[in-house]
Amino acid sequence: MTASADSVAFSDPVYREAVVDLLAAVGYGEVSAFERLAEDATLAPTLEDKVALGLFASQQIEKVASICARLTELGADPFTAMDSFRDGFESFHAHTAPSDWWEGLVKAYVGDGLANDFYREIAAFLDPQTRDLVLTSLEDTGHAEFAVDRVRAGIAADPKLAGRLALWGRRLMGEALTEAQRVAANRDALSALLAGGVDMPGLDLAAIGRMFARLTERHVERMTGLGLAH
Amino acid sequence: MTASADSVAFSDPVYREAVVDLLAAVGYGEVSAFERLAEDATLAPTLEDKVALGLFASQQIEKVASICARLTELGADPFTAMDSFRDGFESFHAHTAPSDWWEGLVKAYVGDGLANDFYREIAAFLDPQTRDLVLTSLEDTGHAEFAVDRVRAGIAADPKLAGRLALWGRRLMGEALTEAQRVAANRDALSALLAGGVDMPGLDLAAIGRMFARLTERHVERMTGLGLAH
Numbered sequence: 170m171t172a173s174a175d176s177v178a179f180s181d182p183v184y185r186e187a188v189v190d191l192l193a194a195v196g197y198g199e200v201s202a203f204e205r206l207a208e209d210a211t212l213a214p215t216l217e218d219k220v221a222l223g224l225f226a227s228q229q230i231e232k233v234a235s236i237c238a239r240l241t242e243l244g245a246d247p248f249t250a251m252d253s254f255r256d257g258f259e260s261f262h263a264h265t266a267p268s269d270w271w272e273g274l275v276k277a278y279v280g281d282g283l284a285n286d287f288y289r290e291i292a293a294f295l296d297p298q299t300r301d302l303v304l305t306s307l308e309d310t311g312h313a314e315f316a317v318d319r320v321r322a323g324i325a326a327d328p329k330l331a332g333r334l335a336l337w338g339r340r341l342m343g344e345a346l347t348e349a350q351r352v353a354a355n356r357d358a359l360s361a362l363l364a365g366g367v368d369m370p371g372l373d374l375a376a377i378g379r380m381f382a383r384l385t386e387r388h389v390e391r392m393t394g395l396g397l398a399h
Numbered sequence: 400m401t402a403s404a405d406s407v408a409f410s411d412p413v414y415r416e417a418v419v420d421l422l423a424a425v426g427y428g429e430v431s432a433f434e435r436l437a438e439d440a441t442l443a444p445t446l447e448d449k450v451a452l453g454l455f456a457s458q459q460i461e462k463v464a465s466i467c468a469r470l471t472e473l474g475a476d477p478f479t480a481m482d483s484f485r486d487g488f489e490s491f492h493a494h495t496a497p498s499d500w501w502e503g504l505v506k507a508y509v510g511d512g513l514a515n516d517f518y519r520e521i522a523a524f525l526d527p528q529t530r531d532l533v534l535t536s537l538e539d540t541g542h543a544e545f546a547v548d549r550v551r552a553g554i555a556a557d558p559k560l561a562g563r564l565a566l567w568g569r570r571l572m573g574e575a576l577t578e579a580q581r582v583a584a585n586r587d588a589l590s591a592l593l594a595g596g597v598d599m600p601g602l603d604l605a606a607i608g609r610m611f612a613r614l615t616e617r618h619v620e621r622m623t624g625l626g627l628a629h
Contacts (some may be wrong), residue, residue: 199438200446203437204441207453208437216478216485217478218488219430220463220478223433223437225485226456227457227460230453230456233453248445251446252446253448270623
């Protein structure tokens with residue numbers, strides 16, 4: 170924390186706690202994405218796809234270091250902070266275990282896309298250093314393109330797949346929203362940040378409402394990109 | 400393939416085939432190490448250990464690219480070449496599935512150590528470019544130190560663990576030798592290379608015998624390093 174703008178933001182202990190929560194959620198999300206992609210890799214139909222998934226998995230776990238470093242700077246124990254999000258993520262994954270390669274691809278694409286959109290929206294309201302760190306963590310590494318390419322080819326080869334995956338996409342969106350609300354409800358500082366209780370110009374309940382509308386819109390765009398009706 | 404020394408070596412088609420087999424085995428071994436370490440990560444007792452294992456896994460999968468590039472240069476399809484080693488690796492893993500975190504740690508340490516020693520021995524007899532590629536692929540990334548540290552601490556906390564893991568180490572060595580012999584027996588060029596049938600000064604059956612003696616010695620050293628009797 171060097172810039173004076175940061176010092177002003179972090180002089181509010183609720184802001185600091187909310188940022189610790191947010192970074193910890195991003196960090197646990199990266200660990201969780203690594204585990205999920207590595208598991209999906211075991212289902213890959215070819216060795217080439219297996220290696221591709223393995224590389225996407227490794228890009229996720231390698232992002233954790235910079236999150237840990239920043240959490241430490243903010244005075245938090247990074248692993249304790251991240252681990253406190255374990256239940257939320259594991260509950261989401263327990264409710265959305267993919268039954269095959271296709272469901273795994275759609276889940277990673279839809280789930281990461283939604284999470285990234287959400288963090289990107291929030292990042293816009295944060296101090297510059299936290300914002301940059303969050304945005305760097307969200308850089309797409311080619312995984313979205315890979316998923317779209319494979320799912321579209323799969324549907325072209327077996328059109329019946331489209332109906333099943335469209336239902337699956339809707340279910341993922343519902344489970345993600347349920348879980349996100351449950352996690353936020355247990356985090357006073359994070360909820361305060363999201364509800365405008367922290368002094369963040371421009372972020373109030375109306376803005377939150379518009380944000381969720383945008384998230385839903387982008388989810389529909391992603392489903393359409395996969396060749397699936399919402 | 401640029402140096403003239405390489406061109407001489409690769410003018411022997413059996414040598415080329417043996418090098419393709421060797422690199423393909425190293426490459427599949429990296430994919431397999433990624434999968435195994437990612438699976439071990441799910442058993443980690445703490446989030447910190449999980450992230451550490453995830454990073455070791457990712458270092459493995461990231462080495463595959465340079466192996467693929469060289470296989471392509473040698474005129475082989477890298478994924479077909481690597482995939483031909485699938486049965487050998489999967490059979491080894493099916494016979495040595497770790498039942499817990501400790502067995503996973505010992506397996507990765509002992510198995511990778513043995514494979515690395517073997518490849519390092521063979522590399523000494525190869526053309527410079529192949530040798531450099533193999534040696535780079537074998538660089539330890541801190542995983543051995545991590546495994547030794549964790550296993551020694553585990554035994555200190557629960558001395559009964561030592562007997563079980565010592566037996567486990569012996570079994571791993573036996574299974575690895577069985578599988579390696581079976582794989583080599585199905586690869587004429589690789590067997591010829593190992594038995595001196597390819598023109599490689601200094602590598603004959605007596606040298607192979609001494610090599611296996613050294614591999615066994617180093618295995619014993621590794622087990623001792625873990626605090627385990629062989």
